Amino acid sequence: MQPDPDLEHLMAAYQKGDTAAAAALIERVSPQLHRFFLWQMTSRKDADDLLQDTWMRIHQARHTHRPGEPVLPWLYAIARHVRVDHYRKTRRRASREQQLSALPEAPSPAGGRPGSGPDVEALLAELPESQREVISMLKVAGMSLEEVARATRSSVGSVKQKAHRAYEKLRTRLRDDARV
Amino acid sequence: MTPGSDKLDRILDGAGAPDPVPPALQERIAAAILPGLRPVRPIPSAGAMVLGLELLVGAVGIAAAFLFGMYGIAKMSGAQSAAILAAIAFFGAVAANQTVASMIPGTRQIVRPGALIFQICLVLIGIFALSFTGYATDDFVRQGVPCLRAGLLVAVPAGAGAWLILHRGYAVDPVSAGLAAGTLAGMAGVLMLELHCPILRAVHVMVWHVAVVPLSALAGALLAKCFTSRG
Numbered sequence: 351m352q353p354d355p356d357l358e359h360l361m362a363a364y365q366k367g368d369t370a371a372a373a374a375l376i377e378r379v380s381p382q383l384h385r386f387f388l389w390q391m392t393s394r395k396d397a398d399d400l401l402q403d404t405w406m407r408i409h410q411a412r413h414t415h416r417p418g419e420p421v422l423p424w425l426y427a428i429a430r431h432v433r434v435d436h437y438r439k440t441r442r443r444a445s446r447e448q449q450l451s452a453l454p455e456a457p458s459p460a461g462g463r464p465g466s467g468p469d470v471e472a473l474l475a476e477l478p479e480s481q482r483e484v485i486s487m488l489k490v491a492g493m494s495l496e497e498v499a500r501a502t503r504s505s506v507g508s509v510k511q512k513a514h515r516a517y518e519k520l521r522t523r524l525r526d527d528a529r530v
Numbered sequence: 531m532t533p534g535s536d537k538l539d540r541i542l543d544g545a546g547a548p549d550p551v552p553p554a555l556q557e558r559i560a561a562a563i564l565p566g567l568r569p570v571r572p573i574p575s576a577g578a579m580v581l582g583l584e585l586l587v588g589a590v591g592i593a594a595a596f597l598f599g600m601y602g603i604a605k606m607s608g609a610q611s612a613a614i615l616a617a618i619a620f621f622g623a624v625a626a627n628q629t630v631a632s633m634i635p636g637t638r639q640i641v642r643p644g645a646l647i648f649q650i651c652l653v654l655i656g657i658f659a660l661s662f663t664g665y666a667t668d669d670f671v672r673q674g675v676p677c678l679r680a681g682l683l684v685a686v687p688a689g690a691g692a693w694l695i696l697h698r699g700y701a702v703d704p705v706s707a708g709l710a711a712g713t714l715a716g717m718a719g720v721l722m723l724e725l726h727c728p729i730l731r732a733v734h735v736m737v738w739h740v741a742v743v744p745l746s747a748l749a750g751a752l753l754a755k756c757f758t759s760r761g
Binding site: 364365367368369373377380381384398402410411412413416417420422428430489501503521528 | 551570576638
C-alpha cells in the first residue's frame with residue numbers, strides 16, 4: 351500500500367486547524383466522494399446530501415485519523431457508513447409510507463450526470479451493492495486492495511473475490527451486448 | 531485479455547475522473563467547516579489503546595477474583611490453569627484489538643465481531659471439555675445462575691473502563707463496536723470466574739462461565755443500539 355503523502359499532509363494540517371489545508375482537502379476529495387455516492391445508484395440530490403453529511407462526520411471525527419496512516423480508507427470508511435445509514439433511513443421511511451417500489455435501488459442513475467460516461471452507471475446497475483462499492487473504490491478513488499479492505503472492514507481476499515466477480519459479470523454483460 | 535476486458539477497462543478507467551462537485555455545495559461544506567476550525571489532538575495509537583484495554587480487562591478480572599476469593603485457581607492443576615489463562619489472555623488481546631479497530635475508521639479488522647464470539651465460545655468450551663470432567667446436572671441452574679450473574683457484574687466495570695479509554699474514538703458502526711466492547715468486557719467476567727469459581731464440573735464451566743461472553747456482547751450491542759437510536 352502506498353499512502354498519498356499530499357493527502358496525509360493535508361489531513362495533518364487540517365487536524366492542526368489549518369483552514370487552507372482543510373479547504374484544499376475538501377476540494378481534492380469531494381469529487382471522488384461525490385462520484386462514489388453516484389455510483390452507488392443514489393440520485394444526484396441524494397449524493398449532494400450524502401457528501402455534505404460525510405464532511406460533517408469527517409469534521410467531527412477528524413481527531414481519529416492517526417498521522418502516518420493512509421487517509422483514503424479512513425475517509426471512505428466514514429463515507430460508506432453515511433451511505434448505509436442513509437439507505438436504512440430511506441428504507442424505513444419507504445416501508446412506513448408503504449412505497450416499497452421507491453427504494454434507493456430503484457432510481458435510475460442515468461439522468462443528469464454530465465461527463466460520467468454513457469455506459470458506466472448502466473453497467474454498474476447490474477452489480478450487487480457490495481461489488482459496486484468495491485469497484486468504485488478501486489476505480490474512482492484508485493485505492494489499493496488493502497485500502498479497500500480497511501475501508502470496508504473486510505479482508506483483502508474478500509475484496510479480491512468481490513472485484514473478480516464484478517469484473518466477470520461486467521465482461522459477460524459487455525460480450526452479450528456486443529453479440530446483439 | 532478478451533475484447534470484453536479491453537472495453538471494460540476503457541469504460542471504467544474513463545470514468546475514473548470524477549465530475550466536479552457543484553460549487554454551491556462545495557461552498558456550503560466549506561462554510562460549515564472552516565469558520566472557527568480548531569486544532570485537534572489525534573487519538574493515541576491503536577497499539578497503546580489495545581495495551582490499555584488488555585491491562586484493564588486483566589486488572590478488573592483479577593481484582594474481582596481477589597475480592598470474591600481465589601478458590602478456583604487454587605483447585606486447578608498447573609496445566610489446567612496455564613491452558614485456560616493462556617486462552618483468556620489470547621482472546622482478550624484479540625477482542626481488545628477488535629474493539630479498538632471498531633472505534634477508528636479505516637482500521638484493519640482481524641476478524642468480524644460475531645465470528646470472534648463464536649470462536650471464543652468454541653475454544654473455551656473445547657479447553658474446558660479437555661480440562662475438566664463431570665456432566666452431572668444436579669443443582670445445575672442453582673449453582674450456575676450466581677456464576678453467570680457475577681461474571682456479567684464484573685463485565686460492567688470492564689465495559690465502563692473500556693468506554694473511558696475509547697471515548698474519543700468514532701464508531702462508524704456503533705452496534706459492531708458495542709458487540710466488540712461487550713465481548714471484551716465479558717472476557718474480564720470469564721477471567722474472574724476461572725480464578726474464583728471452585729466448581730470445576732465440566733458442564734458447569736462450559737455453560738455458565740462461557741455464557742458470560744455472548745451475553746455481555748449482546749448487552750454491549752443493545753446498549754450501542756439504544757444510544758444510536760436516541761442520538
